[in-house]
Amino acid sequence: MSNLETFREETRAWLEENCPASMRTPMPDEEQPWGGRNPSYPNPDTKVWMERMAARGWTAPAWPTEYGGGGLTPEENKILQQELKRIDARPCLNSFGIWMLGPALLEFATEEQKQKYLPPIVRGEIRWCQGYSEPGSGSDLAGLQTKAEDMGDHYLVNGQKVWTSYADKADWIFCLVRTDTSVKHEGISFLLIDMETEGVDPRPIKLISGSSPFCETFLTDVKVPKENLVGELNKGWTIAKRLLEHERAMISGMNMGAGEASLGGMEELAKEVFGELDGMIAHPTLRDTVTKHKMDEEAFNLTLRRTGELAKAGHGIGAEASIFKFYGSEMNKRRFEILLELLGTNALTTEGEGHDQDVMDISPQWLRSKGNSIEGGTTEVQLNIIAKRVLDLPEGGQA
Amino acid sequence: MTTENIEQPKTDFILSEEQTMLRDTAKQFFSEQVPISNLRKLRDEESADGIDREVWKQASELGLAGILIPEAYGGTDFGITGMGLVMEEAGRTLAATPLFSSSILSTLIMLEAASENQKQSILPAIAAGEMIVAVALEESGHHNPAAISLSAEKKDGGLVLNGRKTFVLDGHIADKLIIVARSNGQKGDTNGLSLCLVDADAEGLKVSRSKMVDSRNSAEVTCENLTVSADMILGTTDDGAAPLESALDQARILLSAEILGGVNEVFERTLEYLKERKQFGVPIGSFQALRHRASAIFSEIEICKAVVTFALSQSDKKSNQIARLASLTKARLGEASTLVSNEGLQMHGGIGMTDDVDIGLFMKRARVQLQLLGDPSFHRERYARLNGY
The missing domain is CATH 2.40.110.10 (Butyryl-CoA Dehydrogenase, subunit A, domain 2)
Known part of the structure; x- marks a missing residue:
């Protein structure tokens, strides 16, 4: 058996034993694990789960062990993520420290700063x-x-x-x-x-x-x-730019599939609302709208996979993050517009007798999605970055 | 336990060294031997063949005509991805050859449906570029295999064909035709089709050339009591739909690779123009209205590359997702080529309207490619059906 197979077996056994049962259920928003000096744990298992993972450095699995990280290779990290997904484990720690600041500190900070700031991030002690x-x-x-x-x-x-x-x-x-x-x-x-x-x-x-x-x-x-x-x-701008790349990568993957998760897929939703005709969504124009979107999602996911494979094979990735930020956030906005269209006034109801909470939860998410193409650099800024850094188009035109 | 046991990397998107070499060979061949001037010459001189036979001979000598054909039948057996790379390069120069009609569409149908004897008698000649085989499939202005109604009446173990076909690629220069006919059921039924291999000079067969906006070969085919003997039916009578569909899906993916080549070429030429062309004293590519559109097109093309590359590699792996992926790919590339050719022309401005500049040729080709084997709405509908929505 290879090292990786052993790693998978051990990981699976450890997770089986250490991931509390309630951490394998869908997560209500108030139970998001943010840690920090004044943490809130409506569910005490959230704390247990975070601390157990942190003790192994698995809140930041790829970071070096000397700063409290897991020291996992990319292959091992992939296995860990697969095993977490297998048991539907909730995230053990949400952290801008891990997602954004940490990678920048690892690259730019002094040894003393790394020792001071990184371990508390891994342990979820500082938000x-x-x-x-x-x-x-x-x-x-x-x-x-x-x-x-x-x-x-x-x-x-x-x-x-x-x-x-x-x-x-x-x-x-x-x-x-x-x-x-x-x-x-x-x-x-x-x-x-x-x-x-x-x-x-x-x-x-x-x-x-x-x-x-x-x-x-x-x-x-x-x-x-x-x-x-x-x-x-x-020299802070260099760090700022690098950090923005991490942020953009984070946003382009954000919210994907959220919203629908509790309602079933968009296509199921359309069938529920409009009925079926020979197994097809009975509303022909909305069927095409849903289909276009599903095709966009599949194509975009293939693009992420391709870039991942190319990056692994040593081809660089930099400005490409702008493509994902641009396309991913615009697609996510379209997704919520389609969900609104499918659900009609039920999705615009915020309180009302006989109304399903899952459906009423859509409108805040729809409104939130509008920020995706603004935060972390607007769509227009991403298009400027592609034009300059990838297409090498000249600058300075005003007309 | 051993540390040498390394997991096989997944390579859905990365080319092998062999494939990279094939692409380079194809790139050199098409850019040097079949540049766009070749198509212009065929068009302007009103070439009777509509292809340059000398060029096709050279392509065949390079092995390009037999890429999908196993070595046992004289082919080079580079697989679907290999052929995709060649098609991409062919798309960049609008190369007018029977590569798609004979070495892809007909070859795939032969591989999917034909008997051993039939393969042995036809495939080596296709691989050598000595025989051109065309497929007579369409009967209306829209791709729709289920609607085939050209009648095939059973007689003496064979079939008698009556009816009309249109948009038969390279039909008038073909040595043989594969005619898709209905031998069972009714128009609209998925099954009940038969694949008939007939000689171009067979009695009862009439082939007349038509002219297309992209200056590529197409023909109208009429069958009047055309007799097909049992040994000229590919596979089994009435059972042609399944192998046909499988062949069509692979062909749709390969056609998408050709479209991608054209899309890339148009975009690169447009980018150059945005950097060169000056108005108001500055390059027009410095204007944000154009920069943003160029960046959006670039993003779309990156998505197209991922989709095409994945569909090609999954075809080689004989994935059971090919039908879905073929529709995803053909729809996406059809839409992208419309966008990029329209934007390319607009960004070229007045000069883009002239016949001297190649943009118009790419646009015309793009629309024919878009219709060929199904336009985006056909494939969106099919994708939805295959996914159960």
Whole structure:
């Protein structure tokens, strides 16, 4: 038996023994495992599951063991994910620290910083949020104005961040700050700030979906130790860009299949609503709409698989992430529009006698999906990136 | 336990070294021996054959005519992916050869349906490029195998054919034709078809050339009491639908590879033009309205590449998903080639409307390819049916 087969057997046995039964059921939103200093565990098994996985480094399976990670090879990690999927295990830890900041720290941070910040991320002890956008800097992110002044023994930070996901619940924030006002991209630095520092004030923003996952975060005379700078001074844009690639990869895969999961597939839903004719969705034009979308999804999944295979074989992937972000988020928006069309006014009902909760849950998700083509770089920004970096088209035209 | 036991990597998308070499050979052959000027010459000189026989001889000597044919029948046996790579290159230069009609469509039907004797008597000649075999399938302006009604009456163990076929690719230069006829059931039935191999000069067979917008060969075929002996029926009488469908699916995927070649070529030429052409003192490719559209097209083409490559590799693996994948692929590529040829022409502006520039030729070819073996709405409907919606 090969090492990988042994690994699979051992993993399967360990998961069988250690994944609590309630962690193999569909997850209500309030049981999302975010960890942090002030965690909320309506279901105590969530904590047990996270801690058991963290003890093996499997909350971040591919990270090196010296920083608390699992140290798994890509092949082993794939097996772990397959075995988790096999038992329908819930995610053990949601974490911007793992998805976004960690990979950037592994690449750009000092040894001391890695030792300090990575293990608490793996253990789910510290919850991070991202301080990128500002009221005046959305698509033009590099125009950001939040200032970090060198006061000798510390930086003094003043400014305002916006769209900071879950800032009101986060323990630390990784921030882009301006350390040189005379230049644009070359005057940006990457700074880590403890949210408990005096002068940090996150305020939730209410969205069209009714929920408030994002905040505006005010930074007023915040004193930040100088050792919290990651990478060189004024070289933060390089880190920012790399981190955005991780974020885009995350968003393009986000929400896929969500929404329908509790309702059955889109095609089943269409049959339920409009009935069947010789086994076909009885509404011919909506049948074509559903079919087009299912074909888009299959084609897009094949594209992700192809890129994965090419990357594994040593062909680079960089700007391609923009294709996935662009296409994936537009497709996800179309998906929710189709679900709304299929469900009609039932999906637009938010409260009402005799209405199915699963159906009423669609409209907040539909509204949320609109953000997919805005966050992490708008669709228009992704198209600009492809034009510049992949197609090498000239710049500067105004007409 | 041993560490040498390494898992076989999955290669649904990555070419082997042999396949890369084949693609390079094909690229060189088509770009040097069959550039677009070859098609223009055939068109402008009103060539009687509509193909360049010398070019077809060279292609056959290279082994291109026999790529799908096993070595036992004189072929080079590079498989579906191999043929797909060749088709992609052929699509880039709009090469007018019997590659699709004879070496793909007819060959696949022979491989799926024919008896050992029939294969031995026909396939080596196809592989050598010495015999051109065309398929007479369509009866209306839309691809629809189930609607076939050309009648085949059973007589003395053979069949007697009466009826009309249209859009028969390379029909007027074919040495033999495979005529798909209805020997059982009624128009609309999936089954009840027979595949009949007939000589081009058979009594009762009339073939007349038609002209298509893409300047490629097509013919109308009429059968009047055309007698087909039992040994000229491929496979079994009445049982032609299943092997035909299997052959058509592989052919749809290979045709999609040719479409992809054309799409790539149009996009690359358009990108060059966006960088060269200046208006308002700057290259037009610096205008965001055009940049965004170019980027969206690029994304669409990346998706097409994944779909075509996967469908080709699954055909080689004899996957049971081929019918679904063929429809996914043919629909997607039909839609993409419409988008890219339309956008390519628009981005070329006035010059794109002239016959001197090749964009128009690609657009015309794209529309014929789109109809061939099913347009996007045919394949969306079929995909839905195969998936049970």
